[in-house]
Amino acid sequence: MKLQIQPIGNAYSEQLIDLILTIQQKEFNIPITAEDQPDLKQIESFYHEGGGNFWGAFIDGELVGSIALVKFGERRGALRKMFVKKEFRGRELNIAQMLLETLISFCRENGIDELYLGTVSVLKAAQRFYERNDFTKIKKETLPERFPLMSADDIFYHLHIN
Incomplete structure (x- = not known):
């Protein structure tokens, strides 16, 4: 089994939608659809062009x-x-x-030193994972003004990258 992590673009939209919706809807019963996440069909314009990125992990x-x-x-x-x-x-x-380490390395290389995220309260393992990685839970009111909020998110974290 060979694991490879690489930046991905719009060519992977369908595979990504399949991966993500299966987890959100079938595994965790989160009431969210592909239509609620238009960014998944516009990876390059939504993520890459603004100075961000999108990575996929591939096994074989x-x-x-x-x-x-x-x-x-x-x-x-x-x-x-x-x-x-x-x-x-x-x-x-x-x-x-x-x-996560791939994303943090990208942040360091590109001068991004404040990382924020929103997640859903049912995703307990995700919360433990972020906390193990030094993310601090913050209140929604303390999020920066331009933070791109997702409607389903109800728990928020911050990491200062040094």
Whole structure:
């Protein structure tokens, strides 16, 4: 099994929608649709052009994970779309950790030192993962003004990258 993490663009939209919606809807019953997430069909204009990026994790050519960065403001970014297929989760493969490290390296190289994210309260493992990685829980009211809010999110985190 060979894991590869690489930047992806619009050519992967359908695979990404399949990966993400399966986790959101089937696994966690989050009432969100592809229409609620138009960014997934406009990866290049939504993520890349603004100074962010979108990465896919592939095992033997299959898309098994994703993470994205929306740049907003001079030195700020929002972590988005962090998902790993159920059967590929966990510490053996460590895909989530490698995806996060890829995103943080990109932030360092591009002068982004404040990272924010929103998640959903049912995603307990995700919250533990962010907390293990030094993210601090913050109140919605303290989010920066231009933070790109997703309607389903109800828990928010911040990481200062040094």
